Amino acid sequence: MSCPLCQTQASNEIWRNNHFYVIDAKDPLFPCFLRVVSCRHIAEMSQLTTDERNELWEILNTIEVQLIEKLHPRKINLAQFGNMVPHLHWHIIARWEDDSHFPECPWGPKQRSMPNALFNKRKTQTEETFKHLATLLTEKFA
Numbered sequence: 001m002s003c004p005l006c007q008t009q010a011s012n013e014i015w016r017n018n019h020f021y022v023i024d025a026k027d028p029l030f031p032c033f034l035r036v037v038s039c040r041h042i043a044e045m046s047q048l049t050t051d052e053r054n055e056l057w058e059i060l061n062t063i064e065v066q067l068i069e070k071l072h073p074r075k076i077n078l079a080q081f082g083n084m085v086p087h088l089h090w091h092i093i094a095r096w097e098d099d100s101h102f103p104e105c106p107w108g109p110k111q112r113s114m115p116n117a118l119f120n121k122r123k124t125q126t127e128e129t130f131k132h133l134a135t136l137l138t139e140k141f142a
């Protein structure tokens with residue numbers, strides 16, 4: 001029982017229902033980095049029920065659309081690995097051309113430093129967006 005995603009994530013939690021929860025990764029380099037996590041401890045997409053899988057796609061899509069509309073990033077990155085923590089979760093990262101790693105992936109080599117003021121501005125906008133997102137997810141997925 002040492003799975004970190006089976007533990008309560010209260011301080012980082014943005015939203016949850018009976019199937020999935022969403023957390024702010026609070027990444028030090030990427031101001032808008034969140035995770036969508038299965039409530040059940042399973043490793044693979046194929047272990048979800050069909051209804052759960054469809055709901056997950058709709059949750060990912062809802063988040064992606066909101067981040068594009070509110071934050072105007074250059075790109076949204078979606079990633080699912082589970083090699084380190086084999087509990088099904090998706091990473092969603094908003095990317096800007098001037099972020100620390102662009103155009104590399106967030107796990108690739110660092111390209112530059114993002115000025116603190118710019119990071120903090122985007123973090124503030126991201127936190128506002130997450131509040132709105134929580135309301136929207138509750139409306140759509142209860």
Ligand SMILES: [Zn+2]
Nearest residue numbers: 003006041087
């Ligand atoms: Zn787990």
